[in-house]
Amino acid sequence: MGFRKPQELLYRELQQSEALERTRAQQMEAIMDAVPAIVRIAHDRESNRITTNQAGVELLGLARETDNGSRSGQYRVYGADGGELFPPDRILQRSARTGQPVRDFEETAVFSDGSERHLYGNATPLFNERGEAVGAVAALIDITERVRAGQALQDSERRYRGLFESMVEAFSLHEILYDKAGRAVDYRILEVNPAFERLTGMRRDQVIGRRIRELAPGLDPAWIEREADVAETGQSMHFEDYSTLLDKYFEVFVYRTGDGQVATLSEDVTDRYRSQKALEESEARLRRLVEANIIGIVYADAEGNIAVANDAFLDMLGYSRADFEAGQVNWLQVTPPEYHPADEKGVAEANARGACTPYEKEYLRKDGSRVPVLIGYAYFPGAQAPYIAFVLDLTDQKAAENAAAVAAGAAAKAAEAANSAAAEAREYAGRLEQTNARLGAANRELARANRELNDFAFVASHDLQEPLRKIQAFGERLNRNLSGKLDEESQDYLARMLNASSRMRNMINDLLALSRVTTRAQPFVTVDLNEVAMDVLSDLEIRVQAANGVVEISDLPVVQGDPIQMHQLLQNLIVNAIKFHKPDIPPMVRVYSDCTSEEQSVRITVEDNGIGFEETYLERIFQPFQRLHSFGQYEGSGMGLAICRKIVERHGGTITARSQPEQGSTFIVTLPRFSTVGRSAAADV
Amino acid sequence: MEKGKPNRTVVIIAEDDPDDRLLIQDALKEACQGIDLRFVQDGAEMIDYLNHKGHYAEPGKAPYPELILLDINMPKKSGLEVLEEIKRDPALRTIPVVVLTTSRAPEHVARSYELGGNGFIAKPSSYSELVELMGNLDRYWFRTVQLP
Numbered sequence: 001m002g003f004r005k006p007q008e009l010l011y012r013e014l015q016q017s018e019a020l021e022r023t024r025a026q027q028m029e030a031i032m033d034a035v036p037a038i039v040r041i042a043h044d045r046e047s048n049r050i051t052t053n054q055a056g057v058e059l060l061g062l063a064r065e066t067d068n069g070s071r072s073g074q075y076r077v078y079g080a081d082g083g084e085l086f087p088p089d090r091i092l093q094r095s096a097r098t099g100q101p102v103r104d105f106e107e108t109a110v111f112s113d114g115s116e117r118h119l120y121g122n123a124t125p126l127f128n129e130r131g132e133a134v135g136a137v138a139a140l141i142d143i144t145e146r147v148r149a150g151q152a153l154q155d156s157e158r159r160y161r162g163l164f165e166s167m168v169e170a171f172s173l174h175e176i177l178y179d180k181a182g183r184a185v186d187y188r189i190l191e192v193n194p195a196f197e198r199l200t201g202m203r204r205d206q207v208i209g210r211r212i213r214e215l216a217p218g219l220d221p222a223w224i225e226r227e228a229d230v231a232e233t234g235q236s237m238h239f240e241d242y243s244t245l246l247d248k249y250f251e252v253f254v255y256r257t258g259d260g261q262v263a264t265l266s267e268d269v270t271d272r273y274r275s276q277k278a279l280e281e282s283e284a285r286l287r288r289l290v291e292a293n294i295i296g297i298v299y300a301d302a303e304g305n306i307a308v309a310n311d312a313f314l315d316m317l318g319y320s321r322a323d324f325e326a327g328q329v330n331w332l333q334v335t336p337p338e339y340h341p342a343d344e345k346g347v348a349e350a351n352a353r354g355a356c357t358p359y360e361k362e363y364l365r366k367d368g369s370r371v372p373v374l375i376g377y378a379y380f381p382g383a384q385a386p387y388i389a390f391v392l393d394l395t396d397q398k399a400a401e402n403a404a405a406v407a408a409g410a411a412a413k414a415a416e417a418a419n420s421a422a423a424e425a426r427e428y429a430g431r432l433e434q435t436n437a438r439l440g441a442a443n444r445e446l447a448r449a450n451r452e453l454n455d456f457a458f459v460a461s462h463d464l465q466e467p468l469r470k471i472q473a474f475g476e477r478l479n480r481n482l483s484g485k486l487d488e489e490s491q492d493y494l495a496r497m498l499n500a501s502s503r504m505r506n507m508i509n510d511l512l513a514l515s516r517v518t519t520r521a522q523p524f525v526t527v528d529l530n531e532v533a534m535d536v537l538s539d540l541e542i543r544v545q546a547a548n549g550v551v552e553i554s555d556l557p558v559v560q561g562d563p564i565q566m567h568q569l570l571q572n573l574i575v576n577a578i579k580f581h582k583p584d585i586p587p588m589v590r591v592y593s594d595c596t597s598e599e600q601s602v603r604i605t606v607e608d609n610g611i612g613f614e615e616t617y618l619e620r621i622f623q624p625f626q627r628l629h630s631f632g633q634y635e636g637s638g639m640g641l642a643i644c645r646k647i648v649e650r651h652g653g654t655i656t657a658r659s660q661p662e663q664g665s666t667f668i669v670t671l672p673r674f675s676t677v678g679r680s681a682a683a684d685v
Numbered sequence: 686m687e688k689g690k691p692n693r694t695v696v697i698i699a700e701d702d703p704d705d706r707l708l709i710q711d712a713l714k715e716a717c718q719g720i721d722l723r724f725v726q727d728g729a730e731m732i733d734y735l736n737h738k739g740h741y742a743e744p745g746k747a748p749y750p751e752l753i754l755l756d757i758n759m760p761k762k763s764g765l766e767v768l769e770e771i772k773r774d775p776a777l778r779t780i781p782v783v784v785l786t787t788s789r790a791p792e793h794v795a796r797s798y799e800l801g802g803n804g805f806i807a808k809p810s811s812y813s814e815l816v817e818l819m820g821n822l823d824r825y826w827f828r829t830v831q832l833p
Contacts, residue, residue: 368792465787470704473812477711505810 038119038140041126042096045133050092059117059142060109075117080106092138095123099133106143118147169253169265170196176224176231176260177211184228185221186213190261199268200246216245230254230262240269249273296373296391302347304331307385316373316393318366334363336370337518337650350379350387360394368519372398438467464508471501503637507625510639514624517646522562524651529556529566529604533591536571540578549578549587556593557602559671565647570606572640573667577608579634580665585609601653604669612659622655644669693721694827698754698785699731699764700724705808708815716820720827723750728762731755732770735777750780752826755802757786757793765796772801779833781826 032039032053040056043049052062061074077085087093091105102123109117121140128134164171174187189207197203202215212219223241230237236255243250253265290297296313300306309324319329335343339361346356358376365371377389475498486494533553537544544551551574559566574589581587590607613621613628620626622645627638641655644667648655653671696713700706706724713722725731733739734747741747753771757764764784771777783804784797797805809815826832 368790466702469787469808469810470708472810473708473815474704476812 035139036141037121038138038142040092040138040140042092042135042137044135045096047087047093047096047135056140061111075109075111078108078110091121091123091140092136095125095138096133096136099125099127101125102138116144117142118144164193167193168195169267170199171263171265172196172207173257173261173263174212174227176228176262178228184224184231186211187224187227187262188212189215196266199248199266218245220244227254227262227264230256231260240273296389296393298387298389298391299385300331300387300389301385302387305385306330313391316365316371316391317363318369323366328366333523336362336364337521346375346377347379347387350377354379358390363391364519371395465505468501468505468508472498472505475501507637507639510637511624514639514643514646517565517568517643517650520564521650522564524560524562526558527561527563527566528558529570529593532556532563532566533570536567536574539571540574543575543578544587547578547581547587549581549589551578551589552591554590554592556591556604557595557673559602559651559673561651561671562647565650569644569647569669570604572644573606573669576640576667577606577610577665579636580610580612581608582611582662599673601670601672604671606667606669607664608666609664612661612663612665614661615657615659618657621657693719694752695721695723695748695750696752696754697723697725697731697734697750699726699728699759699767700754700756701726701759708812709819712812712815713819713823715816717823720823721748723748727759728755728764728767731767732762735771735774751832752822753780753782754785754822755782757784757788757797765793765800768797768800768802781832783822 032041032051033055035053036055038056038059039053040062041051043051048067050066052060052064052066056062057064077090079085079089085107088097091102091107094100095102104120105122106118106120109119111117119140120143121138123136123138125133126135126137171191171193172189173191175190176184177186177188179185188209188211190209192204192207194204196207200207207215212224226237226239229235234256236253238251238253240249240251242248248268248270251267251269254262257263290308290310293310293312293315296316297308297310298306298313299308306324306329309329311321314321314324314329317329317334323329331343342359342361346359349356355378356376358374360372360374362370362372372394374392374394375389377387380386380388475494479494479498482494483491530553533556537551537553540551570591574591577589578587588609591604592607593602593604595601595603617628621628622641624642625638626642627634627636645655648669648671651671653669655667655669657665657667659665698709700709710722713720723734725734730740731753734741735750737747755764755767759767764786768782768784771780771782778801781803782801783806784793784802785806785808786793787808789807794805806818809818
């Protein structure tokens with residue numbers, strides 16, 4: 001057989017080598033697909049023909065084989081510096097083109113939908129047997145998740161760093177240092193923020209890594225122990241403390257950050273602490289003043305609600321602490337209405353300049369009596385009860401003022417007592433004279449009370465009753481004892497005197513009634529004037545019948561008011577309407593309201609067909625004791641309409657009338673639909 | 686007061702006004718006989734009288750009254766305070782007490798009855814009414830009702 005290779009042998013070898021080749025190619029392909037990375041092979045220097053493994057197909061959407069590598073991907077690629085990488089500069093192509101390996105290459109593929117893949121990898125060039133570069137292999141791993149996590153971490157670190165740098169609380173991170181016995185004896189400062197530097201006056205580079213014992217040898221060991229506690233138990237601590245070292249008050253929050261490490265957040269509260277201390281001290285001083293009860297003290301708001309009242313004040317007004325706590329003591333209740341203007345003035349002054357000029361007023365005591373006081377108050381805007389009032393009881397002073405008058409009275413009485421030894425007639429005459437003198441004084445009092453129309457009338461007229469009673473009683477006895485013994489003229493004088501004193505009695509009673517409008521005032525409630533009018537009618541039934549009169553009531557409103565006074569108001573108006581009828585014509589009275597429900601006020605009209613009056617006298621008829629007719633003609637002392645006006649005014653309304661002589665009269669009362677007068681109109685105590 | 690009864694009926698009245706004392710004395714004299722009217726100046730003295738203390742400690746100086754008349758406005762101790770003390774005291778509470786005062790205040794009227802007062806009378810303004818009142822008191826308390 002010779003040395004030539006038999007044909008079939010060559011063929012077999014060829015076949016074997018081809019099979020081997022195929023096997024290798026298959027193995028290669030399997031390896032490529034098994035690698036958990038993107039593997040790409042460029043088969044020429046220009047990277048025209050590229051094979052991509054399964055991972056690359058899936059992750060980047062590349063074709064497994066391409067003959068046109070420069071336009072293979074549906075994405076753009078950016079390098080680590082952010083610049084766009086065109087195909088020749090990408091990892092695989094660069095290695096194939098340059099014949100150089102590319103290491104630690106990062107690139108980002110950005111797809112048309114905006115999604116990104118961050119890739120990291122190496123590439124190695126391929127050479128032929130002549131050592132010429134003929135392609136490259138690149139292996140890339142997907143680091144998208146890692147990059148994203150890193151960015152999030154950076155962002156959050158940046159955020160916290162910002163917070164850390166800009167926060168006002170001083171932050172410091174400490175590592176607790178123990179001695180051999182395991183006792184916490186010191187700590188090392190690991191980190192501080194700028195606020196810490198500002199607070200302590202120490203720079204960061206002076207304190208980082210240093211022990212607190214070195215930095216502050218005088219530090220109270222309690223601070224270290226406290227931090228060690230937190231490090232051991234993990235339980236955060238919050239406390240306020242004073243540092244003698246820095247002469248500052250701190251609010252400190254200590255919490256564990258890791259094993260043997262704690263962080264402290266300290267805020268300088270020195271200013272807050274000191275101003276609070278100062279406030280507490282001044283409050284304590286004021287409280288002592290309030291509780292000392294040297295003088296009545298009240299805290300009130302603009303509505304007249306009293307938040308605080310001391311015992312001195314409550315005693316002055318005769319209320320107990322329990323009454324006060326039950327809400328019985330408020331400005332409305334304890335201030336007689338005639339003092340509202342003075343109080344309003346005082347409040348306006350306090351609002352304008354912080355305090356008011358002290359002035360005298362009266363309070364209504366629980367038992368209905370009155371107590372004269374001197375009051376002054378200061379206004380503290382923003383406080384819940386911004387008016388603090390100081391109230392001084394003037395009862396003693398007033399008594400002293402009256403002492404002179406009392407002494408004079410006593411002297412007169414003593415002198416009179418000496419005379420009383422005289423004959424019985426002389427004695428009675430003397431008493432009459434004395435009481436007459438008292439009546440003179442009382443009369444002046446009465447005139448003053450009348451003029452001022454204030455509540456003094458109540459007290460004054462109460463006291464007037466006594467001497468008047470004596471005048472009547474002794475006058476009556478004198479009259480009896482001397483009857484037949486006096487001449488006609490003297491008899492007439494005596495009769496006139498007695499007649500005048502009886503008129504005086506009526507006037508005093510009327511004056512009392514007028515002053516009771518304020519002294520017997522009841523709180524406002526909802527009052528149906530229809531019901532009130534019906535009550536009045538039933539009270540007046542006999543009078544109406546006697547005059548043969550008719551009273552018509554139609555549809556009256558509901559108001560907020562004092563029910564007793566509403567009764568008195570309607571009664572006085574209806575009584576007048578009946579009383580002043582024409583001699584020959586029976587009275588016809590109509591009581592009605594003609595306002596709509598939209599109006600803010602209500603109007604009540606009482607209309608009669610009586611004798612009427614000249615409107616020139618309109619103002620006079622509402623004044624006390626003003627009469628348009630002589631005593632003989634019509635009964636009464638002329639107080640009825642004055643009382644009406646006082647009632648209406650107390651309810652925040654007005655009263656007026658229209659009339660002409662012989663044409664009947666029309667009285668018109670206007671009241672707020674829901675009166676708030678006396679509720680919140682005045683800001684006072 | 687029935688005529689011929691050996692002991693006179695004692696009525697005690699607290700009244701600080703001498704004019705009123707004179708008027709009441711005269712009116713009572715005019716209206717009826719047989720009443721021994723005693724005056725005290727004020728509430729404190731009334732309590733002394735009833736308890737035989739102070740000026741009234743001497744035996745026989747403060748005979749047991751069958752009717753007490755009280756004014757409300759009195760110095761030292763007001764009539765209402767005296768009334769309260771009398772009605773609280775088991776030895777005194779059966780003596781009828783009538784408040785006789787110038788006050789017409791509803792709260793005084795209510796308080797008087799609340800405290801156990803047996804009547805409330807506003808002082809009349811005329812003397813003749815006062816005489817009539819004294820007669821009425823005598824008729825009612827000593828001739829009409831039975832006292833313990």
